[in-house]
Amino acid sequence: MKFPTIIKQFVLPLALALGGRALAADETNAVAPATGRDFYNAGTKLLAGKKYADAEKMFQSALAAQDEKVQPSALYNLGHARFDEGAGLLKKGPDAQKLNAQGNAALAAGEHAIHESEAALQDARIDKLVSAYLEGRGARHDLRDAEKAVQSAMETYGKTLLEWQRAAEDFKGVAELHPADTNAVWNAKIVDRSIANLVDSVRRMQEMSGRMGRQRQDLGKLLSKLKGQIPAPDAPPGAAGDEDEDDVQPGSLAGQKENASHEGDQMQIPISPEAAGQILNGLSLDGSRRLPMSDKQGAPAKEKTGRNW
Amino acid sequence: MKPNRLILLASLVALAGLGRAATNDYFAQGIRFSSAGQFPEAAAAFGQAAQARPAAGTLVNLGIAEWQRGRAGAAILAWEQARWINPFEARAQANLKFARPVAQVDEPPLKWFETASTWLPGDAWVWLAGASLWLAVGALVLPGVFRRRRAGWESSLASLGFGIFLVAMTANVGVVTRADLGVVLKKNAPLLLTPTRESEIVSTLAAGESARKLRVRGNYYFIRTALASGWIARDQFGLVDAR
Numbered sequence: 001m002k003f004p005t006i007i008k009q010f011v012l013p014l015a016l017a018l019g020g021r022a023l024a025a026d027e028t029n030a031v032a033p034a035t036g037r038d039f040y041n042a043g044t045k046l047l048a049g050k051k052y053a054d055a056e057k058m059f060q061s062a063l064a065a066q067d068e069k070v071q072p073s074a075l076y077n078l079g080h081a082r083f084d085e086g087a088g089l090l091k092k093g094p095d096a097q098k099l100n101a102q103g104n105a106a107l108a109a110g111e112h113a114i115h116e117s118e119a120a121l122q123d124a125r126i127d128k129l130v131s132a133y134l135e136g137r138g139a140r141h142d143l144r145d146a147e148k149a150v151q152s153a154m155e156t157y158g159k160t161l162l163e164w165q166r167a168a169e170d171f172k173g174v175a176e177l178h179p180a181d182t183n184a185v186w187n188a189k190i191v192d193r194s195i196a197n198l199v200d201s202v203r204r205m206q207e208m209s210g211r212m213g214r215q216r217q218d219l220g221k222l223l224s225k226l227k228g229q230i231p232a233p234d235a236p237p238g239a240a241g242d243e244d245e246d247d248v249q250p251g252s253l254a255g256q257k258e259n260a261s262h263e264g265d266q267m268q269i270p271i272s273p274e275a276a277g278q279i280l281n282g283l284s285l286d287g288s289r290r291l292p293m294s295d296k297q298g299a300p301a302k303e304k305t306g307r308n309w
Numbered sequence: 310m311k312p313n314r315l316i317l318l319a320s321l322v323a324l325a326g327l328g329r330a331a332t333n334d335y336f337a338q339g340i341r342f343s344s345a346g347q348f349p350e351a352a353a354a355f356g357q358a359a360q361a362r363p364a365a366g367t368l369v370n371l372g373i374a375e376w377q378r379g380r381a382g383a384a385i386l387a388w389e390q391a392r393w394i395n396p397f398e399a400r401a402q403a404n405l406k407f408a409r410p411v412a413q414v415d416e417p418p419l420k421w422f423e424t425a426s427t428w429l430p431g432d433a434w435v436w437l438a439g440a441s442l443w444l445a446v447g448a449l450v451l452p453g454v455f456r457r458r459r460a461g462w463e464s465s466l467a468s469l470g471f472g473i474f475l476v477a478m479t480a481n482v483g484v485v486t487r488a489d490l491g492v493v494l495k496k497n498a499p500l501l502l503t504p505t506r507e508s509e510i511v512s513t514l515a516a517g518e519s520a521r522k523l524r525v526r527g528n529y530y531f532i533r534t535a536l537a538s539g540w541i542a543r544d545q546f547g548l549v550d551a552r
Contacts, residue, residue, distance in 0.1 A: 060502075060509075063502050063503055063509075064502065066531065066538075068526075071503060075503060075505075166509070169507035169508070169509075172505070172506070172507050173503055173505035173506075173507055176505040176506060177503070177504070177505060
């Protein structure tokens with residue numbers, strides 16, 4: 001056997017096997033953190049890798065280890081991880097400026113639609129009524145979409161607020177443990193300022209959401225009035241079933257209580273002998289027509305060749 | 310003795326007498342308030358009496374007043390302190406037996422040498438250890454000092470003395486470790502992750518729950534309960550050994 005062949009057949013596979021084993025051993029030798037310092041180091045690595053949620057867990061474990069030397073640094077980094085986590089949520093969430101623009105546009109459209117509807121109701125011309133109705137329906141739809149977007153943004157802001165509040169408390173805690181740590185005091189101030197800005201945004205959004213809700217209700221009432229004045233042949237398509245799901249008021253459900261008695265109340269509906277006969281003979285259609293019944297036996301049903309799902 | 314020294318001694322005796330009289334006044338006030346059903350005032354009076362001169366009877370009454378005003382933690386602590394001073398205080402024992410199941414808290418888990426240390430008051434173990442040591446040493450050394458042969462009963466006495474000394478020393482260790490036991494004073498007291506005001510809360514503790522103090526940092530104790538460990542504000546945790 002030649003020397004290169006020996007290398008090919010034995011040495012290379014051996015080297016590969018040993019290398020693979022060494023790599024595997026290196027992977028398995030990555031010791032799980034046990035002490036406060038280990039958890040702190042692992043958390044710092046995760047923080048540098050922008051894995052904030054995992055870093056947060058590691059720093060919490062470092063704090064739980066109650067190592068006095070590690071605790072202030074772990075608390076400081078925990079504050080960082082939480083603040084960055086909150087900021088990340090905010091970035092992933094809806095854009096506040098776009099949301100504001102969408103909300104304001106929906107409110108303006110709603111306002112215009114309300115004016116148009118009121119004018120059309122006073123004018124009582126069918127074409128104006130129909131056009132106002134269509135515009136109002138579109139505006140209400142936009143309002144509903146904008147309201148949903150604002151609600152979703154507020155949920156994101158709420159989560160961010162929770163993270164930032166915890167971050168501010170962490171930095172204040174560090175300042176309490178190490179009064180000389182001016183960085184922690186400074187960070188706590190910055191986080192507090194960010195929280196204040198976010199709270200302002202949440203308030204503005206709540207206000208906008210409230211205005212949109214009120215406008216949508218007003219628009220809903222006007223649309224009902226418009227619909228009442230438009231004759232059925234002139235009604236725009238979809239007018240019959242355009243009620244908002246949200247338009248169901250809690251009051252309208254008040255009468256739909258389950259009866260206390262087990263038997264229930266019997267319906268008292270006057271019925272003529274003819275109608276009773278129809279009900280007995282078959283299902284009544286349009287009050288007089290019965291379901292058509294075939295008098296032929298007919299062919300057997302075709303065998304289905306389609307795929308059996 | 311010079312006249313100045315006599316005057317000083319007399320004034321010290323008079324001051325001690327006045328202090329005792331004031332303590333008795335607080336105790337009497339506490340009794341009066343308790344009889345009238347004014348438990349917050351009674352608790353304050355008994356508290357001042359106990360602060361001036363800790364006594365098992367005063368602490369038992371303080372516990373009753375605290376229990377009556379709905380402070381289970383403070384009541385259990387007062388009865389534990391009464392037992393610390395006098396382990397034979399039957400009323401404190403009975404009250405604790407009644408109060409712990411009502412407050413849904415357990416007795417503190419004691420190690421064997423801590424249990425042994427509850428058989429006598431803490432101070433008694435120190436005296437016993439000292440006396441038994443001197444007895445043993447005396448029984449061993451004195452025959453030699455008087456230049457006579459050691460009798461059998463003297464050897465037995467020395468062995469007995471050393472035996473008692475060892476038991477007393479073990480009990481003393483128990484007294485020292487038991488001094489770190491304490492009681493949670495407030496309902497839903499937060500157990501904190503760090504010794505800071507705005508720390509994360511690990512869990513909340515019931516009033517009257519027993520715990521062991523492990524460390525002190527600033528205004529916080531690091532304590533261990535049966536289920537968790539963490540920091541608690543000093544004003545929410547009372548030590549059984551109030552000294």
